[in-house]
Amino acid sequence: MNIIRTVRSVAFSSIPNRTLSTTRSLSTPSAQYTAFEVNDKTGIATLTLNRPPVNSLNLELLTEMRNCLKDAETNKCKGLIITSSSNSVFTAGLDLLEMYQPQDERVKSFWTALQSMWMELYGSKIPTAAAINGHAPAGGCLIATACEYRVMLPNFTIGLNETLIGIVAPKWFVSAFLNVVPRRVAEQAITQGKLFTTAEAHNVGLVDDVVNTKEEAIAKCEQFIGSFKNVNPYARALTKQQFRIKELQELEQQREKDLQIFLGLIMQPSVQKAMGIYLEGLKKKSKKQ
Ligand SMILES: CCCCCCCC/C=C\C=C\CC(=O)SCCNC(=O)CCNC(=O)[C@H](O)C(C)(C)COP(=O)(O)OP(=O)(O)OC[C@H]1O[C@@H](n2cnc3c(N)ncnc32)[C@H](O)[C@@H]1OP(=O)(O)O
Numbered sequence: 001m002n003i004i005r006t007v008r009s010v011a012f013s014s015i016p017n018r019t020l021s022t023t024r025s026l027s028t029p030s031a032q033y034t035a036f037e038v039n040d041k042t043g044i045a046t047l048t049l050n051r052p053p054v055n056s057l058n059l060e061l062l063t064e065m066r067n068c069l070k071d072a073e074t075n076k077c078k079g080l081i082i083t084s085s086s087n088s089v090f091t092a093g094l095d096l097l098e099m100y101q102p103q104d105e106r107v108k109s110f111w112t113a114l115q116s117m118w119m120e121l122y123g124s125k126i127p128t129a130a131a132i133n134g135h136a137p138a139g140g141c142l143i144a145t146a147c148e149y150r151v152m153l154p155n156f157t158i159g160l161n162e163t164l165i166g167i168v169a170p171k172w173f174v175s176a177f178l179n180v181v182p183r184r185v186a187e188q189a190i191t192q193g194k195l196f197t198t199a200e201a202h203n204v205g206l207v208d209d210v211v212n213t214k215e216e217a218i219a220k221c222e223q224f225i226g227s228f229k230n231v232n233p234y235a236r237a238l239t240k241q242q243f244r245i246k247e248l249q250e251l252e253q254q255r256e257k258d259l260q261i262f263l264g265l266i267m268q269p270s271v272q273k274a275m276g277i278y279l280e281g282l283k284k285k286s287k288k289q
Pocket residue numbers: 053054056088089091092093094095096097135137138139140161162165167168169170171261262265266279282283284285286287289
């Protein structure tokens with residue numbers, strides 16, 4: 001892949017207890033919806049989702065996320081932090097416009113890219129952390145739970161709310177959720193389509209920490225990644241794999257079937273109708289604001 005390397009100085013003087021550092025921006029020429037930077041001092045990469053207004057995950061954004069993760073691994077980064085450029089939304093989840101009245105080939109590529117992104121993030125060799133600085137419904141929660149550590153800002157929401165839109169969270173969405181939330185809590189919440197407030201999410205273990213600012217969230221993620229500094233990266237990666245291999249193999253072996261189930265479900269007229277009504281509701285709410 002053709003990676004452009006630019007060196008950009010970032011003054012951290014406004015952040016207490018931090019020495020001056022630099023970040024390298026590594027970005028593909030086509031990167032449109034993401035910013036990817038590596039801190040030269042810590043070796044930690046940050047992937048910032050930047051697709052206004054709500055970072056909804058379309059095919060292009062998913063592809064860029066995959067490229068960033070690959071860059072972080074190829075460049076032997078110490079870890080990867082995922083965050084958002086928005087002050088209120090981490091990501092609104094999958095772009096509903098990819099699934100509402102979709103084009104056949106595009107929607108297949110879209111779902112396949114989502115499967116790949118999830119498998120690559122969930123199974124990544126390097127430590128991964130989510131600095132959740134806004135709402136994280138559905139696909140947003142999927143990305144957060146694919147990471148090893150989550151820190152969230154107050155007064156936002158996170159969860160798998162698919163049933164409220166008339167769709168079903170696939171098994172692999174649920175499996176990562178089950179890594180962090182007790183089974184009974186998970187079953188009740190996902191069948192209800194519950195979105196947890198930050199405080200509730202912290203209470204059930206869906207997020208590990210709560211802090212007040214994005215800077216603090218990034219610092220917490222850095223702390224988590226830094227906690228592996230005395231651990232052999234190879235041993236760490238293999239150990240992580242032992243915990244995650246089952247879900248990864250399950251999806252890998254069922255990719256085509258999973259795609260067909262997805263297509264079968266979203267193409268049902270009743271599901272298309274429910275999605276249309278949901279989208280309309282979002283648009284009406286957006287106009288009122
Ligand atoms: C048996 C096994 C079967 C397995 C089958 C598998 C099938 C699975 C299929 C799909 C799975 C999907 C998972 C998903 O991720 S679906 C997406 C779920 N997301 C949501 O429900 C979130 C919806 N959005 C919101 O609640 C809010 O937008 C919020 C994130 C809280 C931000 O609020 P706010 O800042 O007030 O922004 P607005 O609501 O005003 O939105 C601004 C504009 O953005 C549009 N929008 C919002 N979300 C989406 C989205 N996800 N996709 C596309 N567009 C979105 C919204 O309509 C506004 O648009 P406009 O400005 O044109 O009016």
